[in-house]
Amino acid sequence: KNITSIKRTTVSTPITKLIAYGDNSNTIAAANDGKIYIVDDEANRKYNPDWQSGLYYEGVITANSIEHAAGLKSWAEQMLQLFNHPRTYYEVNVTPTFNPPLGATIRFKDDQITPALDASGRVIQRTISFANPYGNTVGFGEYVTVPVATPAWLTGYQSAISSAIEKARADASSVKPVALTPDGNNFTDLSQTKRLILQAWEGSTNISAYIDSKGFIWRRYNQNGTVDTSYTNTG
Incomplete structure (x- = not known):
């Protein structure tokens, strides 16, 4: 009906x-x-x-x-x-x-x-x-x-992440920046481009994914060592 x-x-x-x-x-x-x-x-x-x-x-x-x-x-x-x-x-x-x-x-x-x-x-x-x-x-x-x-290993990982983030919030100086260069760091060939990956670590825990992109400040330098002001910080 x-x-x-x-x-x-x-x-x-x-x-x-x-x-x-x-x-x-x-x-x-x-x-x-x-x-x-x-x-x-x-x-x-x-x-x-x-x-x-x-x-x-x-x-x-x-x-x-x-x-x-x-x-x-x-x-x-x-x-x-x-x-x-x-x-x-x-x-x-x-x-x-x-x-x-x-x-x-x-x-x-x-x-x-x-x-x-x-x-x-x-x-x-x-x-x-x-x-x-x-x-x-x-x-x-x-x-x-x-x-x-939730598997035990994931629970442990979540606990480590939470602990690391709390430590970083309490004292930002405890965060260590780590730069990765998967394409090497030889810049002699001017025609090549290189990737540079910046990570943030608190102790032995990578907390990069939990930091706002604005927290990663990038600068590009000219060959004479001065800052390239035309470069836009992308985070």
Whole structure:
């Protein structure tokens, strides 16, 4: 009654094997017969064409606040239920009188198409046009917050970057400029051009990407040692 058109999009690949890490990279092994993962064989048989080869769709989640293996396993089992199937998004063009609130769970059905549509979803987006009310759309789907897993080496690198930047802000004299000359530094051939790359280091950490381009001041010198005032500082 309210649908004028509908578009269905599958937005993700399901996960059928989930590895969970907790506080200090603890695993669920102590509460899971020595295995650091849990699986959903039923979902794997349903969605994975290679299931007979023993293959799974794998994913990793991290909960830094969970210390004990049993609690981590329980949380992982709940999370797997969110990820063990393809999440589908429906963009539905609706009649002007149909205006459900955000967050509402609505069932939508169409027996006239093949295959028949019979689904339900939460309203996660609305587009309303007062100029053209026949162009109103409603977006339905599963609203899932995906926990992001950060590898330990990347966490360490981010920590080193943050520390180096704070030190540089506190005392700019601690920043060491490093000039790289990938094309060599022999300037005897006047027809050649050379690249000169300037980096900023705080201790053993390269913080160049975190400095505004205006922080790199370049000058070009004439052969007699005077500054070439026609050169524009590009940062």
